[in-house]
Amino acid sequence: MPNRQEWNTVQNDSLTLIGPRLKSWREKRSMTLAELSETTGISTSTLSRLEAGKRAPNLELVVPIARALRLELDDIVPRTALDPRVSRTTKRIGEIQYETLSPESSPVQTYKVTFPANPAGVVAVPDPRVHDGQEWLYVLSGRLRLVLGEQDVTLGAGEAAEFDTRIPHWLAATGAGPAEVLSIFSKEGKRIHLRARPATRP
Template sequence: MPNQQGATVAELALQQIGPRLKSWRQKRNLTLDDLSRLTDISASTISRLESGKRAPNLELVVPLARALRLELDDLLPRVVPDPRVPRVTKRIDQVTFEQLSPESSPSQAAKVTFPPPESGALPDPKVHDGYEWLYVLSGRLRLVLGEHDIVMGPGEAAEFDTRTPHWLHSAGPGPTELLAIFSKQGKRIHLRAKPSGAAAGL
């Protein structure tokens, strides 16, 4: 991904090789001529590489790393991927799920927003494999879990085995926002389209 100056992450990593090479050479108390004798690479080539005037390649970097008693990773930093999670939002039966973790993560995090409850809507508890943790951000959350039927407010958290029959929704009067962490399987179940007219809930 390009930065503000248009350079890619890989290009920025390559640009660090020269300064790293010079730093390690000086730490080893070696002059350009010393390193040249150890590698059969001319001192002028090493100098140009250190200053960024010569593009690095394996034919240069490998013998230089060996002479400096380094691993390649010491000269060629690992490219760190962009840590930001792409914003993906899905809406199922008026319940909004905003993805907060990458698809590759073993635990899936999401911001879930429930609409105000509908008059006459009844709980419809479900079961599935997994474990779930949730934290109420705003509004009032109704959680039906086994024989429990409780209402939670902002700042309250809960965790439970999803093999226990459970259902949750806004307790009203307005919408409810919460953070939820669950397994990939749990996420698939939560985002599965429900039959038309079914009450929204997890």
């Protein structure tokens, strides 16, 4: 139900849409002006003027109407869309570069990760990681080595992997150039198709 603080954020151009929206919702509920008047205690003439845009909407009118029609604020007034652009930041952990592609408040965190070139190859897996959640990887360019538990796979550009991060895992570029990866991390979510070929162990 709309409160005063939310109402104060409504733009003037949105206010003009409230009357027609209320009329549309009333008709969807198959309710006449007389029935809505009886339920809300607002005269039919006032309701008619409000729906026609001839009466300025206010909380004293809209709240009882919204209750009678079983509506929420979003049903009556479309919220102003926020700037969808993400403020991107870049950080390095060791030689690996992480570029944020989602806001910090998002339940799903997305990064563009660049793993440095590793032309000589790495035989040992120095530090497998374990943490709660699911991770999705999509290789944008280069070749990525993923060690997951007892599995050792190599993914090329255009290949994707999804795995439970509670399983010890380790990632690194393999080959002459760096590997750029789109990484999506969440505690829950749908699985993505895993298409990878076994790596040739050094």
